[in-house]
Amino acid sequence: MAGRFAPSPTGDLHLGNLRTALAAAVIARSLGETFVIRMEDLDRVTSTLEHERHQLDDLASIGIRSDVPVVRQSERFDRYRAAIEALSSAGLVYECYCTRREIRAEIDAAASAPHVHLPDGAYPGTCRDLSEADRHQRRASGRQPALRLRTNGERIVLEDQVVGRFEGVVDDVVLARADGVPAYNLAVVVDDAAQQVTHVVRGDDLLSSTPRQIYLQELLGLPTPTYAHIPLVVGPTGDRLAKRDGAVTARELLQRGVSTVVIRDALARSIGCEPLGDEADDPVAQWASQWSIDQLPRDPWPVDRFGLPT
């Protein structure tokens, strides 16, 4: 049994990421699960080792460490390609030549259709039934295809530990981008299974993609973990925490004189744990010993300003 935190190393973690990581670590420890940190660095343009090091340092500073060596998705493309190959052999993969702009235009044109919990940016199926001649023509114009999963409006119901019952419709999710890079939803499913992740704790901005991932698990014969999607952190205006809200990373707060212990304890309080008030050898273990997931607040956390102006 394992829980995990899987950031993209594309910048410093903000307070919302750190809070999600803390919740995931405390839940894993309280259940006796292994805790895994995985770097979702599929995008080699924006991901860097320096960001990765910063993120791991910031996590360690509030007591969060991976129980196993940190895995990088950029080193596992062969596994993702094997999974796509398996889906392709089952006739479940097709080539999509659409640009983002074309997909956007199609979605906008169909905006009047009823959408019951379709994932954000659900693909309208434009390329699902292209003929060989259609594909040839698009290739000849210099376009490279993305690979998509062939679906039929399957409905997935999940029982989330925080959100409760959630029902979503699956769309033709991207499996590999036009540049050949495996796509997020596929990689996550392959890795969660490979790392024996039984418990996924993450921000509720990812809830709408969860039915896609569960469907992929079913198609690939992989187990479905338990999900807990926790509410986001919001800034002073009530919107999702963003750079405009001033100091939003641990580093920025440290630079302005807020101590690591204060940051750590504020994050702990925000998930229903008692502040420890001082240095601690293993704060996650201390919190895990006196906490259960029922104590996790169900509402968004208005970020602690630590007395700083925005």
Ligand SMILES: [Zn+2]
């Ligand atoms: Zn397409």
